[in-house]
Amino acid sequence: MSAAVDTIPSVDAGSISISQHGRVETRHPTSEAIRELDEKQGRLYEGPCISALNDPPTAGSWWAQDLAGPDGERWPRFAPEAVEAGYRGLMSTTLSTDGGLRAALNLYSAAPNAFSEHCRTMAGLFGVQATLLLYGASQVALLQKAVDSRDLIAQAKGILMERFKVDDEAAFQILVKSSQETNVKLTTVAHWLTTDRSPAASPDGHAA
Structure with a gap:
């Protein structure tokens, strides 16, 4: 300028x-x-x-x-x-x-x-x-946002894999299903999962 x-x-x-x-x-x-x-x-x-x-x-x-x-x-x-x-x-x-x-x-x-x-x-x-x-x-901002979203989803998948003893693909499908059923963006579901501290529920809806 x-x-x-x-x-x-x-x-x-x-x-x-x-x-x-x-x-x-x-x-x-x-x-x-x-x-x-x-x-x-x-x-x-x-x-x-x-x-x-x-x-x-x-x-x-x-x-x-x-x-x-x-x-x-x-x-x-x-x-x-x-x-x-x-x-x-x-x-x-x-x-x-x-x-x-x-x-x-x-x-x-x-x-x-x-x-x-x-x-x-x-x-x-x-x-x-x-x-x-x-x-x-x-x-650059769009690329950074994409990288941040990818990292967030990877963290969320890691949490699901550890909690429910599932593989990477199954963890991703849990995220996708949650996103579709709640009509919430996948990244929002992932953010909630990575910041939530309440007792976890298993994929069948029971407390873990």
Whole structure:
């Protein structure tokens, strides 16, 4: 983020906003003031950032050349907050990602009329870079979740094998059957089993 702010002319601050599961979160803000402004956009559900998040991934950028002027009328509740914080311009570029994740690169300017065509082109290039980084991070998170789930299920199978003197496949089938009968995810059943301290029941329902 600091590279974009340092490189793009007239940009004074920046951040990345991510929308997932109905929540808007701020990542890598260049200052606490920017974090607060991004959070205000999220609370008001209004501003260039929100417009960019709600656009299709190929929509490009939303920008306000002067939030104290006519541009601010598009976001009447957020614009005065940004101006009071010392920012007249804001450009948000939609980032294309997978897995239900929506994101935007936000660039703030203290001066009005700061975003030339050259600035917008450079913002698009940094947007591509940010998209690649986000995609890589999301893939790592998915892989880590898969590894954690595998380890959790392995622990649960180990407990069942020890308690009921069954093999690996039989232990797994007990987990699957419990998941199906309770309509609970397999990983949730495994988590319950690995943290439960109540007396165990045998597969036929009797206390062990």
